[in-house]
Amino acid sequence: xxxxxxxxxxxxxxxxxxxxxxxxxxxxxxxxxxxxxxxxxxxxxxxxxxxxxxxxxxxxxxxxxxxxxxxxxxxxxxxxxxxxxxxxxxxxxxxxxxxxxxxxxxxxxxxxxxxxxxxxxxxxxxxxxxxxxxxxxxxxxxxxxxxxxxx
Amino acid sequence: xxxxxxxxxxxxxxxxxxxxxxxxxxxxxxxxxxxxxxxxxxxxxxxxxxxxxxxxxxxxxxxxxxxxxxxxxxxxxxxxxxxxxxxxxxxxxxxxxxxxxxxxxxxxxxxxxxxxxxxxxxxxxxxxxxxxxxxxxxxxxxxxxxxxxxxxxxxxxxxxxxxxxxxxxxxxxxxxxxxxxxxxxxxxxxxxxxxxxxxxxxxxxxxxxxxxxxxxxxxxxxxxxxxxxxxxxxxxxxxxxxxxxxxxxxxxxxxxxxxxxxxxxxxxxxxxxxxxxxxxxxxxxxxxxxxxxxxxxxxxxxxxxxxxxxxxxxxxxxxxxxxxxxxxxxxxxxxxxxxxxxxxxxxxxxxxxxxxxxxxxxxxxxxxxxxxxxxxxxxxxxxxxxxxxxxxxxxxxxxxxxxxxxxxxxxxxxxxxxxxxxxxxxxxxxxxxxxxxxxxxxxxx
Amino acid sequence: xxxxxxxxxxxxxxxxxxxxxxxxxxxxxxxxxxxxxxxxxxxxxxxxxxxxxxxxxxxxxxxxxxxxxxxxxxxxxxxxxxxxxxxxxxxxxxxxxxxxxxxxxxxxxxxxxxxxxxxxxxxxxxxxxxxxxxxxxxxxxxxxxxxxxxxxxxxxx
Numbered sequence: 001x002x003x004x005x006x007x008x009x010x011x012x013x014x015x016x017x018x019x020x021x022x023x024x025x026x027x028x029x030x031x032x033x034x035x036x037x038x039x040x041x042x043x044x045x046x047x048x049x050x051x052x053x054x055x056x057x058x059x060x061x062x063x064x065x066x067x068x069x070x071x072x073x074x075x076x077x078x079x080x081x082x083x084x085x086x087x088x089x090x091x092x093x094x095x096x097x098x099x100x101x102x103x104x105x106x107x108x109x110x111x112x113x114x115x116x117x118x119x120x121x122x123x124x125x126x127x128x129x130x131x132x133x134x135x136x137x138x139x140x141x142x143x144x145x146x147x148x149x150x151x
Numbered sequence: 152x153x154x155x156x157x158x159x160x161x162x163x164x165x166x167x168x169x170x171x172x173x174x175x176x177x178x179x180x181x182x183x184x185x186x187x188x189x190x191x192x193x194x195x196x197x198x199x200x201x202x203x204x205x206x207x208x209x210x211x212x213x214x215x216x217x218x219x220x221x222x223x224x225x226x227x228x229x230x231x232x233x234x235x236x237x238x239x240x241x242x243x244x245x246x247x248x249x250x251x252x253x254x255x256x257x258x259x260x261x262x263x264x265x266x267x268x269x270x271x272x273x274x275x276x277x278x279x280x281x282x283x284x285x286x287x288x289x290x291x292x293x294x295x296x297x298x299x300x301x302x303x304x305x306x307x308x309x310x311x312x313x314x315x316x317x318x319x320x321x322x323x324x325x326x327x328x329x330x331x332x333x334x335x336x337x338x339x340x341x342x343x344x345x346x347x348x349x350x351x352x353x354x355x356x357x358x359x360x361x362x363x364x365x366x367x368x369x370x371x372x373x374x375x376x377x378x379x380x381x382x383x384x385x386x387x388x389x390x391x392x393x394x395x396x397x398x399x400x401x402x403x404x405x406x407x408x409x410x411x412x413x414x415x416x417x418x419x420x421x422x423x424x425x426x427x428x429x430x431x432x433x434x435x436x437x438x439x440x441x442x443x444x445x446x447x448x449x450x451x452x453x454x455x456x457x458x459x460x461x462x463x464x465x466x467x468x469x470x471x472x473x474x475x476x477x478x479x480x481x482x483x484x485x486x487x488x489x490x491x492x493x494x495x496x497x498x499x500x501x502x503x504x505x506x507x508x509x510x511x512x513x514x515x516x517x518x519x520x521x522x523x524x525x526x527x528x529x530x531x532x533x534x535x536x537x538x539x540x541x542x543x544x545x546x547x548x549x550x551x552x553x554x555x556x557x558x559x560x561x562x563x564x565x566x567x568x569x570x571x572x573x574x575x576x577x578x579x580x581x582x583x584x585x586x587x588x589x590x591x592x593x594x595x596x
Numbered sequence: 597x598x599x600x601x602x603x604x605x606x607x608x609x610x611x612x613x614x615x616x617x618x619x620x621x622x623x624x625x626x627x628x629x630x631x632x633x634x635x636x637x638x639x640x641x642x643x644x645x646x647x648x649x650x651x652x653x654x655x656x657x658x659x660x661x662x663x664x665x666x667x668x669x670x671x672x673x674x675x676x677x678x679x680x681x682x683x684x685x686x687x688x689x690x691x692x693x694x695x696x697x698x699x700x701x702x703x704x705x706x707x708x709x710x711x712x713x714x715x716x717x718x719x720x721x722x723x724x725x726x727x728x729x730x731x732x733x734x735x736x737x738x739x740x741x742x743x744x745x746x747x748x749x750x751x752x753x
Contacts, residue, residue: 040417040418041417041420041422042420043420043422043532043539043541043558043563044420044530044541044543044556044558046543046556046558048528048545048553048554049554053547061528061530061543063530063541063543063558065539067417067431067433067438070438070439072439072530074530093418093420094418094419094566095418095419095420095421095563095566096420097566098562098563098565098566099562099563102562106254119247120246120247121246121247121250121595121596122247122250122673122674122709123247123673123674126673130252130255130708130709131254131255135708136708137252137255137256137258137259137706137707137708138252138707138708138709139706139707140702140706140712142706219675219678220627220628220659220678220682221657222627222655222657226629226630226631226634227630227675227678247672247674248630248672248674248675248678249630249631249669249670249672249675250672250673250674250709251631251670251672251705251707251709251710252705252707252708252709252710253705255707255708255709256704256705256707267704268704271631271632274631274632274635275635318635333638333642334642334643337638337639337642337643337644338642338643338644340639341639341642341644344639354636354728354730355632355635355636355728356632356727356728591630591631592631592632595672
């Protein structure tokens with residue numbers, strides 16, 4: 001399957017340049033098709049919390065790289081804020097394993113089908129999802145005379 | 152395209168086992184039956200000789216914890232090893248001991264303060280972190296650094312690649328036992344660090360490459376320093392080759408150890424020297440060139456077997472290639488500005504502030520609120536000494552990023568450890584970790 | 597460790613001085629390099645700035661054989677219990693140098709992930725500022741520690 005034919009099965013995917021916006025339900029099928037089309041590496045999985053700026057709240061970003069076609073592809077998936085969940089692409093690209101754990105740890109997005117979805121960066125008994133916008137930075141007031149603002 | 156063996160071993164290696172847990176919480180390994188059930192669910196073929204153990208009884212295996220405080224784990228990496236005698240059957244890397252919340256901190260710092268934060272992620276290659284972040288900001292802001300700044304950036308990042316690989320060789324040698332390699336590596340790195348100190352003011356974590364260019368021009372006399380470095384480093388590399396290249400102990404301990412194939416690398420998103428040592432020709436400086444690198448002549452060294460020896464050779468060859476790039480950069484250094492001329496982004500020179508009201512206002516705005524970057528999102532990746540270092544940046548039009556994520560090469564490279572260490576000896580673990588060259592600041596951010 | 601101090605006569609003060617001299621002249625640091633400061637610590641031990649001239653090039657991996665813990669780098673929430681455990685495993689007399697801004701006060705990372713100052717976990721004797729402190733700063737910190745021990749200012753009981 002060539003890279004161009006990749007999009008034929010997904011009429012709802014909106015593509016501009018190398019950015020593709022997908023519906024969360026299409027993720028697994030698209031990922032398998034992308035692997036077939038030559039995107040051998042899933043280089044990065046991350047998420048963004050838009051809190052009130054956008055509905056739905058979270059956007060999960062997958063960065064794919066094709067060595068044979070020398071091209072990149074970025075998938076953006078909008079995920080709802082209450083009980084966010086997505087299918088895991090770990091069976092397709094095992095390299096996404098740690099990255100999905102990190103997204104779970106930092107944002108609380110559950111990846112169904114992930115073999116080991118536990119906290120990876122924070123201690124296991126940590127409460128809260130640090131990179132969400134409603135989680136405070138957690139800074140400690142510093143004892144300078146002029147510093148009364150804490151960001 | 153993921154290898155069959157990949158799926159079996161990976162699933163087996165990352166299960167949890169209910170047993171002795173540690174103080175830090177339940178990073179445990181599950182029992183083996185779950186392996187076959189899980190494997191069935193994801194459709195992998197389970198082969199008898201690995202996943203379902205019918206040879207050794209369970210009580211002959213021991214779970215040993217290596218780290219996080221251990222001299223050979225290259226920082227605070229914790230490895231949980233399931234050993235049968237001296238052979239590792241399963242392993243699990245546990246990270247997070249250096250998690251600094253840098254991505255959260257990045258949301259509280261302006262775009263000009265960003266490099267200060269990002270540079271401390273991969274602290275052995277600080278210029279690369281700064282370059283990646285600056286390129287992402289420049290792409291979103293629609294500006295481009297002037298030619299002199301771009302050549303300075305190439306010069307500094309390639310010198311950084313040399314110093315980072317020197318540390319990789321030094322620690323690789325020390326972990327395997329060639330302690331003089333450690334002293335050699337650090338001694339030669341001092342040459343490069345003193346040049347960095349002259350140019351940027353700091354030996355490490357420079358905050359020099361900023362969106363728009365670089366922070367300051369090269370100091371007078373830089374050409375002599377760079378020529379000295381380019382003259383001395385290849386000679387020293389010959390010294391290291393005398394020590395290591397044909398040394399039978401070195402060859403015994405590195406050849407055939409920690410093998411990973413090209414397909415497994417691709418499946419596990421491994422990039423950088425480990426990928427090239429397995430034979431895959433992928434270097435972002437050639438594939439998606441940045442900062443003018445398409446005009447430089449250099450080769451990409453490749454290995455064949457994907458073992459520790461090949462990764463060591465790839466690093467040595469990359470140092471030689473980087474010396475070539477540094478020479479070319481020094482020759483072609485154009486005259487001109489070292490920062491983009493856009494007054495909204497580059498602070499004005501200090502004496503202009505006394506003369507012009509506009510300069511004063513710009514200075515104030517840039518240093519308090521920060522310059523604004525238009526709304527958008529972008530992903531920029533460069534080739535750091537460890538692999539593909541990427542920065543995913545989202546801006547909502549304010550002076551601080553809405554979200555800054557770094558694609559850390561060591562984070563992904565570590566996932567391959569269970570594959571490389573399967574059925575090998577504990578001593579080979581040390582060699583393997585050293586060859587992967589993880590930097591825990593990069594892994595945990 | 598009970599200090600030889602009950603009768604304060606010529607014999608015990610001389611033994612005291614000799615003990616302190618011995619402690620400073622061959623302090624073994626425990627490897628506790630965490631982040632960027634660890635690289636500078638290694639550079640201090642390497643050839644250019646040589647810690648071996650102070651008898652300290654032997655970085656003991658086992659805390660049981662070390663008497664100085666140089667906390668080099670940022671201490672995260674997950675690492676704090678480990679830090680305390682390693683400190684507890686060191687036998688007396690022991691000293692702690694907090695190297696760098698992150699170890700001393702949390703540094704530039706004033707957020708949820710780091711312990712804001714390692715002195716919240718272990719008692720610190722010397723703070724070395726810098727981000728990272730160059731080898732010369734670290735050596736100055738180590739030599740200051742030696743002076744403090746020799747002068748009897750630092751008492752560990």
